[in-house]
Amino acid sequence: MLQKLLSRVCDDPSIHLEMANLHRRAYFDAQNRAGDKWRNGHWTCMHPECNDRAIGSHTLQKKNSLEAIADPTSRVVVSPRFDPAVGDRVGTNLSYENASVFPGxxxxxxxxxxxxxxxxxGAPDPLATVLQCCRTFCRERLAQVHAFEASKNGYDRMVRDQHEAIGRRLEALSGLPLSTISGYTETERLQYRPDNLERIRHLASAQATFLNSFDKLAGSVGDFFCDRARPPHMFIKSWALSNCLDFALSGSDDIGLPGAPVPMFYFVMPRSGVTHLVAFCHIEDEAVLTNVLEEKEVYGLRPGDNGIALFRFFEQLMIDRTNHWFLRPSAWAALSDSGRQILVSEVNIHDRSLYGAGTKLFPSPEKLEVTRNVSWRPRPL
Ligand SMILES: [Zn+2]
Known part of the structure; x- marks a missing residue:
């Protein structure tokens, strides 16, 4: 009897809209709660020997990086901002003082x-570069844990709401309490389009696997926090460009194979008259990162070389990958309407490949030159 009733429930055209609404509400509610927790929740300090409450730390430096691109009068930057009604938007009035803050x-x-x-x-020395890498790593790790919990909460809520909504429809159709419908067992989860749920579970498990791949670096970053004589097990590639670019960012990406993730981390720090750009990974993954950087034609750049490939690579990371970016308001204003529209829609697209040309949106800065290209491997700091 249950199966017959279920197929009648699924044949009712109104169920599709109800389920779509349930889905949307569950995820937006979860995202909204997660956003509130990120800003106002109780977080513990990420130093391994500390249990004190975390305050808002800046991932990217407030002085220098964020200040360098903020509007000089209004002191704001342009940045993606979550809106529970539509997903991510591009906000144009974030004070640089509050930008890039995380509960670390x-x-x-x-x-x-x-x-x-x-x-x-001036130019960051190796210790300063490593410290910024550690801060970027900690922010990315916390953000990934947080994103995973938010999507898991959304999924659990959706599964529960689906079960209840389908149960109500079954009761209305049969005129019976759900528990007395023949074929129904108390442990049964009534699902709408199980294949779709399976796909979401698969994505969540990939997200969890990616997050677990951070563990390899997490231990040595914690050791370094406790003892400066134990440098973190990182391979770091850092470049400098001759211009102060219009954007700052940080992020992480999977450069491994399906099921075998390899995390890469990166950041861009514009300062007056110069920009520092960094990509790093666990030292054991150096060859994988090197491959990516060679494919992007940035690995072997030398001082004096044209910096456009480097600019385009990090522009791609900004537009196609991370949503943790901050843009100079005048650069946003200088984009065409369609350019702005592209940026607005890209902040909600998270599955663009890192390979290939990427989305080119910003005009190439004039006379852009590479002024530094340094590799760092673990050694005393
Ligand atoms: Zn602490």
Whole structure:
């Protein structure tokens, strides 16, 4: 009897709309709650020997990087912002003071761990670069844990809501309480389009596998926080460009094979008259990252070379990959309507390949030159 009733429920055209609405509400509610937790929740310091409450730490430096691209009068930057009604939007009025904040460290560790980096003027030395890598890594790890929990909560809620909604329809059709419909068991989960749920579960498990692949680096970053004599097990490639670019960003990406993720991390720090760009990974993954950088024609760049390939690579990461980016308001204003539209729609597309040309949106800066290209492997700092 259950199967017959179920097929009648699924034949009713109104169920499709109801299920689509359930799906949307479950995910947006979960995202909304997650956003609130990210900003206002109780988070513990990421220093391995500390249990104090985390305050808002900047991933990218407030002074220098964010200030360098903020509008000089209004002091705002342009950045993706989550809107529960539509997904991510491009916000145009984020104060640079509040940009790039994440609940990473307690007040003491936020100050002590990164003091050298914060006091640095001019080109970052190896210690400052490693510290910024650690901060980027911690932010990405926390953001991935958080994103995974948010999508899991959304999924669980959707499965529960589907079960209840289908149960109500079965009861209305049969005139019987659900528990008395023959063929129904208490452990049964009533599902709408199980194949679709299976696909979502598969995506969540890929997300979890990617997150687990961060563990390899997490241990040595924690060791380094406890003891500066133990440098983190990173391979770091850092470049500098002769211009202050219009965007700052940080992010992580999977450069491995399906089922065998390899995380790459990156950031862009524009400063007055110069921009520092970095990509890094676990030292064991150096060959994989090198392949990507060679494919992008940035690995072997030398001082004096044209910096356009580097610019396009990080532009691709900004537009097609990470949503943790900040753009100079005048660069946003200079885009055509269609250019702005592309950026607005790309912030909700997360599955573009890292390979291939990427989305080119911004005009190439004039006289852009590579001024530095350095590789770093674990050694005393
Ligand atoms: Zn702490």
């Amino acid at each position: 460290f307690c007040e003491k560790h936020d100050r002590e761990l990164f003091l050298h980096l914060e006091e640095m003027t």
